[in-house]
Amino acid sequence: MSSINKLFRNRISFPEDEVISFEKLDRILELTAKTIPFENLAIMNKRNKEITKEYLIEKILINNEGGVCYEINTMLYFFLLENSFNVELVRGRSYNIGAKSWSQAGRTHIIILLTHDGEKYVVDTGFGVNLPVKPVPLNGEVTSSSNGDFRISKVDSEDGDCLMELKLKYRDEDWVSGYIFDSTHYLKDETELNEVQQIIVENPYSPFNKSLLVTRLIDKGNLVLTETSFTQRIGGREYKEEIDGEKFNQLVKQHFGL
Structure with missing residues (x-):
């Protein structure tokens, strides 16, 4: 068992010897969401480093810290790869519900796209408290979980072709926008992750470089x-x-x- 596979399972308290099927991803996502905090402490304390697999292992799995989307979702991506899932990373632009506008920082949300039995799904555990805690299919079907309802609609936008919409339990009466993403453009390496990190750390429109x-x-x-x-x-x-x-x-x- 690789260091990532063993350390990730230990971090979220998932048995080391249990094979992870698609049907068990709900449990993995819920454990991850309840164990690994979404947090920007390294950004605010100027401790952020270049995004590499080794850095994420150290930060999240050894030091037991959390992170933002390009850290948590990328770590989960490596874990899913090692458990034989067909996954890719894509970029999206988040919607600011409070300001009722799309993020002026650009496409800074990193998402996992998973393919299973010919169907594609969003897997996201790096979107604050707005998490589906289940894979959400790109076919438009509503996914209901303990955290609310989630669906993906097809759109025609310069930011992508898919829109994640949500109705959080106890918060939303109607569907609200989460983020638009491009399901056809996969990240090729860690270069784009570090481009996203630079924006999040330095851009005046970034919501994560202002306060803890x-x-x-x-x-x-x-x-x-x-x-x-x-x-x-x-x-x-x-x-x-x-x-x-x-x-x-x-x-x-x-x-x-x-």
């Missing part, structure tokens, strides 16, 4: 920690408290293991 953010899914909800607040959403109820820097450091260790 740490999130992860939990049973029946999610946790969102910022520099000024800690929000727990559990079973449709929201508990929010204002915090300071000292409290942040306490909570990031207590609830996220960072």
Whole structure:
């Protein structure tokens, strides 16, 4: 068993000797979403390094940190490759629900595209709390999970041909846009990942170089920690408290293991 395969399974508490079929991906995705935080601590603390397989192993699987999409999804991509899945990485442009506009930082969302029995699916565990925790087919069928409903619509855009839409449980009454991505342009190597990282780290429109953010899914909800607040959403109820820097450091260790 390779170091990635063993370390990833250990990180998410999945048995080392269990063969992972397509049907078991739901469990893998849910464990990943509840174990590996979506967080930008390395970016904000200027600790980010060149994106390589070795760096991601060290950061996520050895040091037990989290990351943003180009880190978490790329790590999952390597893990799925080693478990004989047909996967590729693609880029997308995210929709800012609060601003009601597409990200001016460009196509900075990294997504896994998985092919199984002739059908293509999005596999995404790097989109904050907006995670399907199941593979979502590109054929438009609605995928329902513990976190809400998700579907992919065909579009004609300069940013791609597919639109991820979602209705998060306890949040959305109607479908909202998640991101547009290009299902025909696969990343060839780590160069594009580092281009995306540079944008996220340096671009003034990047949402992840302004303030600290740490999130992860939990049973029946999610946790969102910022520099000024800690929000727990559990079973449709929201508990929010204002915090300071000292409290942040306490909570990031207590609830996220960072």
